[in-house]
Amino acid sequence: MLAKRIIPCLDVKEGRVVKGIQFLELRDAGDPVELARAYDEQGADELVFLDISASHEGRETMVDVVQDVASELAIPFTVGGGIKTLQDMKRLLRAGADKVSLNTSALLDPQLIKAGADYFGSQCIVVAIDAKWDESIGTWRVYTHGGRNPLDKEAVAWAKEAVDLGAGEILLTSMDSDGEKKGFNIALTKAISEAVSVPVIASGGAGQSEDFTEVFTDGKADAALAASIFHYKETSIAEVKAHLKEEGVNVR
Amino acid sequence: MIGIVDYGMGNLFSVSKALERMNVPYIISDNKEQLAHAEALILPGVGAFRDAMKLLNETGLASFITEQVQKGKPILGICLGMQLLFEESEENGLHKGLGLLNGRAVHFSGKDQDGSSYKVPHMGWNKLDFHKQSPLTEELKEDHVYFVHSYYITEHERDTLIASADYFGEVPAVVGKEKVFGMQFHPEKSGDLGVKLLQNYTRYVKSMEVLK
Numbered sequence: 001m002l003a004k005r006i007i008p009c010l011d012v013k014e015g016r017v018v019k020g021i022q023f024l025e026l027r028d029a030g031d032p033v034e035l036a037r038a039y040d041e042q043g044a045d046e047l048v049f050l051d052i053s054a055s056h057e058g059r060e061t062m063v064d065v066v067q068d069v070a071s072e073l074a075i076p077f078t079v080g081g082g083i084k085t086l087q088d089m090k091r092l093l094r095a096g097a098d099k100v101s102l103n104t105s106a107l108l109d110p111q112l113i114k115a116g117a118d119y120f121g122s123q124c125i126v127v128a129i130d131a132k133w134d135e136s137i138g139t140w141r142v143y144t145h146g147g148r149n150p151l152d153k154e155a156v157a158w159a160k161e162a163v164d165l166g167a168g169e170i171l172l173t174s175m176d177s178d179g180e181k182k183g184f185n186i187a188l189t190k191a192i193s194e195a196v197s198v199p200v201i202a203s204g205g206a207g208q209s210e211d212f213t214e215v216f217t218d219g220k221a222d223a224a225l226a227a228s229i230f231h232y233k234e235t236s237i238a239e240v241k242a243h244l245k246e247e248g249v250n251v252r
Numbered sequence: 253m254i255g256i257v258d259y260g261m262g263n264l265f266s267v268s269k270a271l272e273r274m275n276v277p278y279i280i281s282d283n284k285e286q287l288a289h290a291e292a293l294i295l296p297g298v299g300a301f302r303d304a305m306k307l308l309n310e311t312g313l314a315s316f317i318t319e320q321v322q323k324g325k326p327i328l329g330i331c332l333g334m335q336l337l338f339e340e341s342e343e344n345g346l347h348k349g350l351g352l353l354n355g356r357a358v359h360f361s362g363k364d365q366d367g368s369s370y371k372v373p374h375m376g377w378n379k380l381d382f383h384k385q386s387p388l389t390e391e392l393k394e395d396h397v398y399f400v401h402s403y404y405i406t407e408h409e410r411d412t413l414i415a416s417a418d419y420f421g422e423v424p425a426v427v428g429k430e431k432v433f434g435m436q437f438h439p440e441k442s443g444d445l446g447v448k449l450l451q452n453y454t455r456y457v458k459s460m461e462v463l464k
Contacts, residue, residue: 001418003377003396040443045377071269076398076441096265098400098441121299123373123400168373197362199375222376252377252396 003252004216004244005045005223006237007201008230010035012081013052015061019228030231033068039230040073042237045252047073048101048171048201048225051081052146063095070096078126080171089116093124101126101171104144107151107158110165117166122198127167131155131188132175140174140188147175155188156195163196170200171225177205181229184211189219201225209235209243216249254278254454255290257317259307261299267330270440270447276454284316292325292457293317297332301341301357301403304332305349314350321352326431326460328453334427334434335403343403352432355408355424364420373402378417378425378437380445386414386428387456388449397425397442397449404436431460 010017010032017030036047049069051062059082066079079092080101089100106113106127116125130147131140140155159170172192174185184205193200199222202215206226215221229235241251254271258264258280271278278294281287295317297304308314321327329337338349341357349357360372377396382389399417405424415426417437426449427434433453439446 001378002374003379005376070265071272074270074273074441074443074447076400076438094265096269098266123375123402124298169375197369197371198373199371222371 001250002222003045003250004221005201006043006212006240006251007046007048007223007225008035008039008044008237009048009050009203009225009227011050011052011227012062012065014055014058015065017231018052019231032065033072035231036069036073036077039237040075043241043252044075044237046075046223047077049077049079049081050101051079053082063091066092066095066097078171080126080128084112086112086115086119089120089124093120099124099126099169101128103128103130104146106162107142107144107153110161113162113165113167117168122166122168125167126169126171126201127159127162128171128173129155129159129162129192130173130175133188140191143175156191159192159196163198167198169198170196172200172202174204178203179228180205181207183207184215184219184221184224186214186219189215189221193220193222199223207234209240212240213244213247213249216244217247253290254292254294254457255287256280256294256296257287257313258282259304259311259313261297261304261307261332264296266438266440267294267296270450271454274447274451274454282311282313284312287316288320290325291461292453293320293327295327295329295333295336297330297334297336299332301332301335301343301349302345302347304336305347308336308350317350318352321432324431326453326457327352327433329434330440331401331436331438334436335405337427337432337434338405338408341403353408353412353427353429353434355405355412357403358406359403360420370420373400374404374419374423375400378419378423380415380417380425382415383413384411386426387459388426388428388433388452389414390452392445392448392452395445397437397439397446399423399425399437401436
């Protein structure tokens with residue numbers, strides 16, 4: 001059977017890895033290729049690079065980062081952030097990325113998911129969803145632009161729509177949990193995972209090994225993503241995997 | 253030298269970088285004369301079976317590959333490249349493959365024996381079970397490799413199955429008959445074991461050359 005995947009996430013800005021809390025307060029966390037290599041050695045199953053560069057130069061740097069990572073690593077990786085066109089996807093996939101992750105651009109133009117899936121295959125197209133609980137509608141609402149703009153869209157419905165359009169995987173971030181280190185959002189993860197036929201990567205809130213067990217068993221996630229707890233060595237991938245094994249979760 | 257067949261569909265960068273890290277000389281080419289000079293071929297592939305076969309037929313690479321294999325040149329198909337080695341696939345309607353191995357590619361049903369649904373594609377790390385001895389798996393231990401696919405091979409000859417993975421049934425993962433080999437997963441993305449599997453292929457190619 002498939003092993004549950006542990007995925008470190010590297011937020012890359014102008015060629016450096018940074019990390020914030022609830023999408024704010026960025027801190028420098030190192031060189032992306034060095035961190036990627038270290039995570040590969042520690043047993044990461046996959047990597048996600050989110051390009052949060054605002055400038056054009058930062059974007060160009062990202063293509064170089066992708067190429068360097070692909071040259072040195074033998075594990076799959078996804079690149080997201082600021083991808084707006086089929087051409088953007090092509091450049092990153094040609095540079096060696098295995099998958100691209102679409103977020104805001106997919107919400108503004110859902111046909112972009114279909115175009116990407118038709119051209120490169122669904123397995124290359126990840127749709128990232130930033131969701132936050134909204135008491136007024138009694139469910140999770142989708143946000144664009146790195147969590148800044150609320151949309152009149154409900155997370156579960158959007159996940160289903162994205163998969164119908166050809167998304168091969170959902171990268172689900174709970175904005176309520178992100179950076180808080182109090183555990184993944186189990187209810188949200190379970191709701192999305194049960195609603196779609198493709199793998200779901202849970203993101204936001206990882207604080208300790210137990211959180212991973214919970215998101216795989218109760219949350220029904222296929223993969224779990226974390227950033228700061230790995231960057232700042234609060235725990236290691238090996239430690240998380242050892243715990244998961246003890247709890248009977250299948251890991252590599 | 254290994255010839256990586258470039259027909260416009262495939263993760264050529266990762267495969268070539270993996271060979272580079274192993275210091276194995278290679279060329280990436282769609283040129284038959286150049287590829288004819290290679291000691292062995294790698295047929296990569298990401299995308300749809302129909303489109304891939306269409307490109308291989310249009311460029312004449314399909315008949316070129318068949319000729320080369322008949323002359324005794326080793327070939328390794330990776331992911332979609334492995335499925336192309338078989339007789340046919342039911343992806344987007346029935347389409348003929350290269351027919352170098354017996355068997356066909358069919359879609360994962362998405363329903364287990366009890367009728368509950370499971371996720372397709374088969375995506376992620378799965379453990380290999382070795383079935384028979386092969387130069388590809390020599391001295392290697394059963395471990396996880398990285399899969400991404402929605403179609404799998406069935407109706408194959410039992411003795412072509414070198415390794416399989418379990419995903420709601422037996423999924424052929426490494427196949428081989430004489431000098432035709434296939435890997436359903438991505439060895440170039442499968443960490444240590446993937447590198448070693450590729451290394452074993454290139455070592456096998458070298459040993460074939462020595463015998464000549």
